[in-house]
Amino acid sequence: VVDASLGEIAALLGGELVADPSVRVTRIGPLDGATPDTISFLSNPRYRSQLTVSHAGCVIVAPAMREAAVARGGALVINDPYLAYARLSRWWDERVRRVPPTGVHPSAVVDASATIAATASIGPSAVVEAGAEVGEGAVIGALCFVGANARVGAHTRLAPRVTLGERCSIGERGIVHSGVVIGADGFGFAPTEGRWDKIAQLGAVRIGNDVEIGANTCIDRGALGDTVIEDGVKLDNLIQIAHNVRIGEHTVMAGCAAVAGSTTIGPRCTIGGSARVQGHITLVEGVNLSTQTFASRSILKPGHYTGVFPIDDNATWEKNAATLRNLHTLRDRVRALEKSLPPAAPKPLDE
């Protein structure tokens, strides 16, 4: 349990503390339901009404919210409350998280030719194969598989039950969640006489620094070259990254998104949940792809792109969908109407 004074927290985060610095908090929590021993924060103006009635001992707020926050109790006034919350959450986490013991658990199976840094931790029943390298402070969770000649950078953590395939690598300070599979074969076959002939996948996966990969996400190895995930990329759960894809730095992808083979996604893109990106195309830097949208062609201009059928009550949807099935006929009817009108009629607006 954390027990910290507001003075201590203000020293960590900066900003102006409008509260007794000796007051102690033992929880970080949302405004709603906060108690005097809770430190909370307000970043989304949508939750402003919760601020005035919150019993939190201290609320981290932006300067514009200073008055409203102070009117009800303690406040830490700071320019970016969300960023301050992020930092505080990590500081808090370091104090409560169980630190795995340094060294190799006796039940782990580590090949004699693997290189394990002195400060690394190899968990129970983990398997580390020949020639693999695990850096300083890195953690290989219980029941993980690290293939031959794979590399795990310093301070990177593999949660329990992760696969890092042969010759694949991840840089420093990464976080890989349970069930992730890095380096399965890409999906490549040559058609022949009604069958599919396997194309061996000879490449690997190279992952940069500060990358986080969500649970059960898959990143396939390249066919000839490598699949590449650049620095700072954040992937949510159950994402599919096919072979020879490249994801640019600081791009984020939400859960269940998928990228087909040989596609390049630029840096600082935002890919929505369950969105899908076609193979062999390019998305430039700064593309924002909406939830469930299928990018079927290259996108060469930064911006926000969408393609999703709007939800409706089922009866209304059925009527609209029925018309949609004949939409091109409807267009032809409109065109025929336009042609049938006298010359004074307005001209078509498109085509």
Next chain:
Amino acid sequence: VVDASLGEIAALLGGELVADPSVRVTRIGPLDGATPDTISFLSNPRYRSQLTVSHAGCVIVAPAMREAAVARGGALVINDPYLAYARLSRWWDERVRRVPPTGVHPSAVVDASATIAATASIGPSAVVEAGAEVGEGAVIGALCFVGANARVGAHTRLAPRVTLGERCSIGERGIVHSGVVIGADGFGFAPTEGRWDKIAQLGAVRIGNDVEIGANTCIDRGALGDTVIEDGVKLDNLIQIAHNVRIGEHTVMAGCAAVAGSTTIGPRCTIGGSARVQGHITLVEGVNLSTQTFASRSILKPGHYTGVFPIDDNATWEKNAATLRNLHTLRDRVRALEKSLPPAAPKPLDE
């Protein structure tokens, strides 16, 4: 192998047996392909034609089907044949399923501070960490990871290769299939100078009683509070439940569905396969979301909701999709036509 008399089965299920109670069956099977030693059932009227020609030794039917069933052989007449079949299937399963041995397998790694009930089973190479609790009759499958201070309720079964993260809990009589990840970090980052700063995920996952979770499904831990799955929820395979979501009791979700962060889904909802629910919204009790539909906003009225592009042959789809891309222009053209007509013309029906 099960070898049961019809009399024994009728005693279990109730209903009226119209058959020699001493006849024995050794299989439960579909009507189609059934043999005299098979017990079958008819619940979906769509399979009625299969009834009259089935060689099943006994068919479980509703009263309305009594005559048709008896005309061809034995019958067990009962009000809800599907429910009777469900019950029979479980009775059958108990007779054929391998029961894992009580106690801790010698290859498992169980922390000395974990509490394992005397009648629980810990499978080969499972890992159970400090402070974890495993209830009476619970089964932790081979190669599972149960994190520190996690709790598994009585008679809950974890199939092989499941992750139950630190401090996460599941109630009684649950079933968790292989590859499930409970308690990976939620996907939370604060943007800063073109990078993404991690928000530590300090909450946990709390799962009620009688919950079933399909293979490779992921349920993330909360950021501050907990992610909550209430009693009786059934989740299919490859589902994504993000942080701070709450799923109400007896709600079911089909495969590949996904719920984004901080959303509340009410009790007794039905979420179709590959459907997706936006973050920070609410679906009230009794919402039925169609397959592949994206619920982009709160749904505050029970009912059936849909948003999916209807399938067609590719050539027709291409023509309709091309028109769809200019749909607002088409609407403008219709409006122009309406305005150009003499006053006697009908007025627009919408807007």
Next chain:
Amino acid sequence: VVDASLGEIAALLGGELVADPSVRVTRIGPLDGATPDTISFLSNPRYRSQLTVSHAGCVIVAPAMREAAVARGGALVINDPYLAYARLSRWWDERVRRVPPTGVHPSAVVDASATIAATASIGPSAVVEAGAEVGEGAVIGALCFVGANARVGAHTRLAPRVTLGERCSIGERGIVHSGVVIGADGFGFAPTEGRWDKIAQLGAVRIGNDVEIGANTCIDRGALGDTVIEDGVKLDNLIQIAHNVRIGEHTVMAGCAAVAGSTTIGPRCTIGGSARVQGHITLVEGVNLSTQTFASRSILKPGHYTGVFPIDDNATWEKNAATLRNLHTLRDRVRALEKSLPPAAPKPLDE
């Protein structure tokens, strides 16, 4: 590292070698970036411009490309370059891939009643239960779970961390990637008094020969009969195959596709990524389902089928989606316009 002469490769693949057969190559690689010690190939005409400037020591090309290839260096001229590349890639892979040692790793837990062929390999910390059979030359990767009475055919490889459930089977020469779950319970419940009563899943999964299954894909066991995957099927990552599905031979499915229960997909179909097939329907042989398309009804004619909302910039999408929500009203307005016109006007083209 492979070091092969062009003569050796030509002997393997056939075709006409237009190069010094004693020249040696040590890499297979794409045209772009190839060095004189690289063998490359050209199959997609789209990359033809890369051919003329490639420094590859040898390029595998079709007869039509012979001149262009020879003008720049060595060439192997062959009828199907892509197929030749596939074969070469496998030959190459056999020379670089680490071969797992024959026999049972001491950390594996293999039941005494399991039958393990003499030339099979059981990896570290794998678990093989009672009555299971593992064929000649088969590989059970590290941390795999092979359930009671499951069967793995000769020369089939399970990558690390795979689940093959009780009584499930896979034929010969298969490849199963990390995280795959074969034989979890199908999703079957009978509704009763606002709750869901589990239907025990008594069937199994039967998989043919030459099947490849991508990472984290799930194939559920049947309720009464079996779920069946026929010979030569190729499944990509994160695919969901529900209970009692049958997939016909040589059908391929791309990543994140899903098939709901009791559906039959014919042989030689192509199911696009993130596509979804409704339950209890049939797709005949030779159906090509586009990416992200939902097959909501049976498809009884071979062909190419699509249903996906076209992507657009978000502002245009919003305007089109708004009109789409009232599409049936727009159709009514067009009909009203048609009726209001004098008899000379053209007749409606549909309905």
